[in-house]
Amino acid sequence: MHESSLIASLQHAARLAGERLLEGYQSVGAIDFEAKGASDFVTHYDRVAERIIIESLQRAHSGLAFLGEESGATPSASGDTTVIIDPLDGTNNFLHRVPHFSVSIAVRQGRSLTHGVVYQPLLDEMMWAVAGEGAYRNERRIVVPPARGLHEMLVATCLPYHDKGDCSTSLAHLTTLMPRVAGIRVPGSAALEVAYAGLGRFDAFWSQGARLDLWDVAAGIVIAREAGCTVTDLAGDPTPDEWASLLVAHPERHDELLEMLAAPR
Structure with missing residues (x-):
């Protein structure tokens, strides 16, 4: 599996999910939700966004396993590459229309985390990285600034x-x-x-x-x-x-x- 192809697929899946989240965030009226536990909520948009991500990646790449917040583990019969998904990180913010939430997708190969994509759809801001290849905000390389006291x-x-x-x-x-x-x-x-x-x-x-x-x-x-x-x-x-x-x-x-x-x- 070519690394540039995989990170591009992760970004594409995150954007597709982000588009659906924007629809919900901008809709009129209260956003319906279910309680998974005390102050632990899930919406229709969490589930739909996760399904969009999984289906997009399955079309692009074979042999991937998945670990999703909403769908749990979906093993693969081949390979040791697992896609780790939080389709809506910040559900409580989303429900209250606080403009701070994201789509988060990572890849683990064996025990190592190798790819990461965090997408803020309200800002159209894509942060992404591949192990050993640097980190980026959209197309610009990012480097941690000098340390403050x-x-x-x-x-x-x-x-x-x-x-x-x-x-x-x-x-x-x-x-x-x-x-x-x-x-x-x-x-x-x-x-x-x-x-x-x-x-x-x-x-x-x-x-x-x-x-x-x-x-x-x-x-x-x-x-x-x-x-x-x-x-x-x-x-x-x-x-x-x-x-x-x-x-x-x-x-x-x-x-x-x-x-x-x-x-x-």
Whole structure:
């Protein structure tokens, strides 16, 4: 499978899904949804967008396995290439018409995350990367900007709510960081926030208290790494079997933040 062909297919699928999401976002009246759990919602558009992505990629490439937030795992009889899909990252924002959500598609080959696409349809902004080939915003190469001092850093995170995560851990992290950074943001689409760290829109992203799934962060991880960020879990492991925590930061700030977040005080 040619790498340039695969990343082009991922971008095309993301745009098709984004078009459908725009229809829903711009529609008149309330957006219908179902509750999957406490404060965990799914809409018709989540499901349709995921189906659009899978069908588009199946037409373009044979032998792909899929792991989707809505449809679960679809194994392949051949190969070890899995497409990891969050068709609407930021469903709660979408439901409330907060203009911050994305389509997120990653590829894992064996244990390695190799391709990532995060598409913000409202801005028509496509962030994408292939391992070893750099990261891009639309057609422009992106490189993480020079590191800021801790007191100048704008840091993003996800926070737990209801029964989704560990509130005490998040509070400990906030207590540690709030007096020492320029600001903390919780926008609500982890895929975008992780990718934005690569662009320098955020100086770092971390999560542990909130419960994030692989499809929430996989594509952003590829983009941030290729832009030059250091990405590990909060134990410092760059390739954990499960991403139960996450820290994305400039290489000159990663270890400092890791030490602070590993033992908050």
